[in-house]
Amino acid sequence: MSERPRRRRPQSRLIPPSPSPPPEAAPEPPKNIPERKPTNSRPFLLDFFPLESEKETRLSRFYDRLRTGRLSTTRCPKDDLLHWPPRTACPRCHTEELEWVDLPEQGRLYAFSAVLAGAPLGMESEVPFSVGLVDLDGVPLRLFGRIEGKPWTELTIGLTVRVEPFEVGDGRVFYRFRVAD
Amino acid sequence: MSGRAVAVVGGVTPRWGVRSATWSELAQEVGAALFRAVPELRSEDVDSLFVGAAEPERFAFQSHVAPLVAEQMGLRPHRIVQRTELACASGQSAIRSAYAAIAAGLSDVAVAVGVEKMNLPSMAEANTAMACVMDRPWDGPAGATAPPFFAMVAQRHMLEYGTTEEQLAAVSEKNHRFANTNPSAQFYEKSFPRDKLLRLPLIAPPLRLGDCASMTDGAAAVVLAGEEHVRRFTDTPAWVRGSGQYSDFHNLANAGSLTDWVGLKQAVRQALGQAKISIGDVDVAEVHDCFTISEIIEYESLGLCPAGEGGRFAADGRGDVGGDLLVNPRGGLLGCGHPLGATGIGQAVEVYQQFAGRVPPARQSPDPEWALVHNLSGSANVHSVMVYQGGGAA
Numbered sequence: 001m002s003e004r005p006r007r008r009r010p011q012s013r014l015i016p017p018s019p020s021p022p023p024e025a026a027p028e029p030p031k032n033i034p035e036r037k038p039t040n041s042r043p044f045l046l047d048f049f050p051l052e053s054e055k056e057t058r059l060s061r062f063y064d065r066l067r068t069g070r071l072s073t074t075r076c077p078k079d080d081l082l083h084w085p086p087r088t089a090c091p092r093c094h095t096e097e098l099e100w101v102d103l104p105e106q107g108r109l110y111a112f113s114a115v116l117a118g119a120p121l122g123m124e125s126e127v128p129f130s131v132g133l134v135d136l137d138g139v140p141l142r143l144f145g146r147i148e149g150k151p152w153t154e155l156t157i158g159l160t161v162r163v164e165p166f167e168v169g170d171g172r173v174f175y176r177f178r179v180a181d
Numbered sequence: 182m183s184g185r186a187v188a189v190v191g192g193v194t195p196r197w198g199v200r201s202a203t204w205s206e207l208a209q210e211v212g213a214a215l216f217r218a219v220p221e222l223r224s225e226d227v228d229s230l231f232v233g234a235a236e237p238e239r240f241a242f243q244s245h246v247a248p249l250v251a252e253q254m255g256l257r258p259h260r261i262v263q264r265t266e267l268a269c270a271s272g273q274s275a276i277r278s279a280y281a282a283i284a285a286g287l288s289d290v291a292v293a294v295g296v297e298k299m300n301l302p303s304m305a306e307a308n309t310a311m312a313c314v315m316d317r318p319w320d321g322p323a324g325a326t327a328p329p330f331f332a333m334v335a336q337r338h339m340l341e342y343g344t345t346e347e348q349l350a351a352v353s354e355k356n357h358r359f360a361n362t363n364p365s366a367q368f369y370e371k372s373f374p375r376d377k378l379l380r381l382p383l384i385a386p387p388l389r390l391g392d393c394a395s396m397t398d399g400a401a402a403v404v405l406a407g408e409e410h411v412r413r414f415t416d417t418p419a420w421v422r423g424s425g426q427y428s429d430f431h432n433l434a435n436a437g438s439l440t441d442w443v444g445l446k447q448a449v450r451q452a453l454g455q456a457k458i459s460i461g462d463v464d465v466a467e468v469h470d471c472f473t474i475s476e477i478i479e480y481e482s483l484g485l486c487p488a489g490e491g492g493r494f495a496a497d498g499r500g501d502v503g504g505d506l507l508v509n510p511r512g513g514l515l516g517c518g519h520p521l522g523a524t525g526i527g528q529a530v531e532v533y534q535q536f537a538g539r540v541p542p543a544r545q546s547p548d549p550e551w552a553l554v555h556n557l558s559g560s561a562n563v564h565s566v567m568v569y570q571g572g573g574a575a
Contacts (some may be wrong), residue, residue, distance in 0.1 A: 048321040084435070085434070113385045121309040124305050131329050133333060144320050152386065174322050
């Protein structure tokens with residue numbers, strides 16, 4: 001699988017369009033990542049969202065690309081193996097020479113449920129919320145995530161959902177799925 | 182099996198539930214109870230200690246728990262002292278490690294103990310601890326914990342095989358009924374008939390409150406000994422004859438089929454193969470019913486029924502008294518509660534007592550020879566199985 005051709009993307013609800021599109025092949029990490037300010041109200045060990053900056057993770061490129069609206073992962077060119085989650089070394093051949101590829105923006109619900117009670121700290125106010133496993137179109141990946149856009153009682157297996165990046169609120173980003181219109 | 186024969190020679194499970202006791206006090210309590218339950222045991226006999234504890238850092242803000250437990254129990258282990266952590270299977274891990282050490286000649290008499298204190302002032306904080314078991318930076322932000330994951334497993338099983346809510350309730354009713362014979366169980370005094378179970382609130386649809394094991398405070402301990410030391414302690418040892426384990430995946434994206442538990446099939450094949458028996462030879466099984474759907478898929482993966490027929494197996498009472506195989510007579514995780522690190526130890530205590538003929542008649546297997554214990558951990562991504570033989574010589 002090669003790098004997917006860049007297509008026009010629907011505007012995310014939360015992420016403003018990037019002023020200039022990032023370079024296509026092997027994007028360099030942005031030069032001036034602002035230092036993450038400790039604006040999160042939860043201490044790190046009670047915070048579910050990962051550390052995302054270049055200082056903190058070797059996978060910062062995943063979050064940089066997500067910030068521009070692109071869900072991506074690593075691929076081993078040697079093994080033609082697509083990874084999830086993105087990795088720094090291939091689990092099959094152990095090479096650390098991996099490439100980044102964009103993932104399809106759309107998929108179908110393989111299974112879902114909802115958290116009606118027993119939510120972790122910081123998520124209590126979001127109850128009830130839905131989660132599901134999504135088969136991404138055209139790639140052998142089934143991703144877990146939040147399912148937004150419809151109450152759990154209206155979700156069905158096979159429903160089409162779209163990847164939706166969102167801002168955590170302190171400069172960090174993550175992804176979720178939204179039921180397609 | 183190679184190496185020296187090893188047996189569980191005694192054990193104890195004090196009261197489980199929502200306990201007015203700290204983590205350390207549960208450890209101290211199980212120590213006192215163990216020395217009462219195994220009067221032949223002297224502190225100086227115990228050369229090694231294995232502590233199954235899943236998340237003391239999260240639940241009690243405490244690391245380095247092996248020496249803490251040694252002190253609480255009044256032990257001074259002088260060969261091996263360590264903690265084993267494998268989430269929900271931490272207790273069985275402690276037993277397996279003790280078994281391996283004794284079989285290898287590195288220990289003669291070891292204690293395997295499990296301790297977990299899960300009920301905190303803030304349940305949200307306790308739920309956060311439970312969520313750490315998943316792939317935290319990737320699945321955690323979405324709110325992945327055990328109930329929604331096993332709910333998806335149940336949803337797929339219902340879709341693929343037509344399994345029903347009533348069949349899930351059959352598992353819960355059986356295990357809660359057995360728990361009514363077990364004074365250690367969290368739900369010893371509570372009854373859960375099927376119609377009541379089907380009216381309990383949904384936690385993660387299609388799973389209701391009665392489909393889910395509870396957050397539980399509890400501890401349990403067993404003594405293991407090498408063959409030449411066994412008769413000092415008991416005439417009814419539970420000999421370890423086989424053990425198997427399989428780790429399949431971690432991130433939920435890599436689970437593959439949610440309803441075909443390949444890892445359990447692998448682990449049970451290893452364990453039964455070492456014991457040179459088949460599943461039909463097993464008289465009593467303690468399996469990991471963290472959720473009702475788990476026990477249903479375990480019936481299938483253990484080879485008790487074909488894929489997809491676990492629900493019917495449950496509804497037909499084939500895992501009940503007088504069925505094909507007595508499953509979870511102790512009351513299971515559903516009835517006893519699930520203090521993560523203690524669960525696997527509590528299961529081994531039940532096996533020991535079943536072999537000794539020391540459980541109430543309502544749950545006693547008639548003259549059992551073979552027992553199987555299973556734990557899964559996390560999102561059923563790891564399976565651990567042990568096979569025990571009662572009576573007889575080493």
